[in-house]
Amino acid sequence: MPYNEPMFYWGSSTSAHQVEGGNENDWTEWEKRNAARLAEEAPRKFGALPNWQHIKAAATNPENYISGDAVGHYERYEEDFDIAKSLGQNAHRFSLEWSRIEPVEGRFDEQELRHYRDVLSALRERGIEPFVTLSHFTLPAWLAEKGGVLATEFPAHFIRYAEKVVSALGENVRFWITMNEPEIYAFNSYYRGVWPPEERSVISFYRAIANLIRAHRRAYHLIKSMFPKSSVGAAFNMSDFQSAGGFVNNLLTKIAKLAWNEHFLRHTRRHLDFVGVNYYFHNLVRYGFNKNENRAVSDMGWEIFPGGLYYVLMELKRYRLPIFVTENGVADARDEKRAVFIRDHVAALARAKREGADVRGYFYWSLLDNFEWDKGFWPKFGLVSVDRHTMKRTMRASANEYKKIIQSTNF
Numbered sequence: 474m475p476y477n478e479p480m481f482y483w484g485s486s487t488s489a490h491q492v493e494g495g496n497e498n499d500w501t502e503w504e505k506r507n508a509a510r511l512a513e514e515a516p517r518k519f520g521a522l523p524n525w526q527h528i529k530a531a532a533t534n535p536e537n538y539i540s541g542d543a544v545g546h547y548e549r550y551e552e553d554f555d556i557a558k559s560l561g562q563n564a565h566r567f568s569l570e571w572s573r574i575e576p577v578e579g580r581f582d583e584q585e586l587r588h589y590r591d592v593l594s595a596l597r598e599r600g601i602e603p604f605v606t607l608s609h610f611t612l613p614a615w616l617a618e619k620g621g622v623l624a625t626e627f628p629a630h631f632i633r634y635a636e637k638v639v640s641a642l643g644e645n646v647r648f649w650i651t652m653n654e655p656e657i658y659a660f661n662s663y664y665r666g667v668w669p670p671e672e673r674s675v676i677s678f679y680r681a682i683a684n685l686i687r688a689h690r691r692a693y694h695l696i697k698s699m700f701p702k703s704s705v706g707a708a709f710n711m712s713d714f715q716s717a718g719g720f721v722n723n724l725l726t727k728i729a730k731l732a733w734n735e736h737f738l739r740h741t742r743r744h745l746d747f748v749g750v751n752y753y754f755h756n757l758v759r760y761g762f763n764k765n766e767n768r769a770v771s772d773m774g775w776e777i778f779p780g781g782l783y784y785v786l787m788e789l790k791r792y793r794l795p796i797f798v799t800e801n802g803v804a805d806a807r808d809e810k811r812a813v814f815i816r817d818h819v820a821a822l823a824r825a826k827r828e829g830a831d832v833r834g835y836f837y838w839s840l841l842d843n844f845e846w847d848k849g850f851w852p853k854f855g856l857v858s859v860d861r862h863t864m865k866r867t868m869r870a871s872a873n874e875y876k877k878i879i880q881s882t883n884f
């Protein structure tokens with residue numbers, strides 16, 4: 474990665490399963506099995522949210538939990554990239570769907586690789602720099618059956634997939650992200666048991682992380698050996714942890730930072746050209762986590778705390794790696810908070826940058842409304858809303874505010 478590159482990348486992110494539609498992977502079956510249960514549990518889980526009345530109809534409908542056609546991005550990517558371009562964005566982060574590329578173990582689908590080649594060309598034609606994620610939470614069904622990321626041979630499977638993809642697409646990709654949020658993935662899938670394969674075990678959680686670390690390291694060296702000029706990183710979920718004061722809280726804060734933000738990073742720091750930061754959460758630590766004031770919250774009840782991004786970025790300085798904010802976004806169906814949300818987070822980023830954090834880009838999550846995993850379609854993160862009956866795209870007002878921020882910020 475050239476350290477003197479003047480370009481700042483402004484973009485938005487998506488992931489394959491959340492937007493493409495028509496996928497067949499480990500989530501697809503899980504969604505069908507769990508839709509009715511998730512709809513039934515919604516009042517208990519979300520009933521206390523201030524905007525429950527607006528969410529209720531969607532959240533209690535089992536259909537909400539089936540990704541199905543998603544938002545039809547697989548067919549409509551050109552239209553979507555036209556929108557991104559019209560919004561002044563010069564970069565776009567998206568993920569490749571492993572289950573499309575390798576639907577059967579060891580058998581690669583050339584047509585799907587061609588599809589992603591077309592996607593990359595469509596971005597390049599519009600002057601948009603692609604940031605490509607190899608794996609964003611989903612696995613091919615055959616791999617899930619073999620034990621998914623816990624399988625001893627998982628790193629080998631990941632490398633074979635990566636090699637195929639990078640040789641097919643590498644000419645057109647400069648920025649690779651091996652995987653998205655390994656810690657969130659392992660936590661939700663193997664410790665909390667709320668995502669497939671629904672395990673609840675600390676041991677499985679750590680085994681998953683260990684295998685993901687192995688897979689990342691090997692993928693890093695593979696990609697660099699094939700395309701030495703490429704930049705390879707991973708996207709981490711990084712939270713801000715602030716102690717409420719006192720010995721116990723200070724200690725808990727330190728442990729949380731090490732265990733959550735830095736564990737994976739410390740084991741991969743020599744196998745990274747950049748750090749991707751997905752920033753959503755702040756935690757005030759007062760004899761426990763998340764003791765927040767919650768003065769402003771999203772539709773999902775997540776606290777909006779832009780200042781935390783500043784602290785997260787400042788703490789990464791000591792790793793001496795370029796940083797991209799690869800995700801930052803808010804669920805806000807009525808678009809009342811998004812413009813201020815983006816403005817305040819970019820201000821926090823700018824402050825960190827002024828104080829020496831080597832931040833090279835900002836990607837809003839998400840370009841489009843999409844399938845929010847076990848919450849389905851009701852949370853609306855998009856700069857662009859999508860009517861899922863007609864697939865019509867409508868720009869939200871905040872999308873233009875983001876455009877103005879891009880145009881008026883000179884990094």
Ligand code: BGC
Pocket residue numbers: 488491653654657710751800838845
């Ligand atoms: C994930 C996205 C998700 C977003 C909002 C991130 O943890 O990478 O897939 O949609 O958060 O929950």
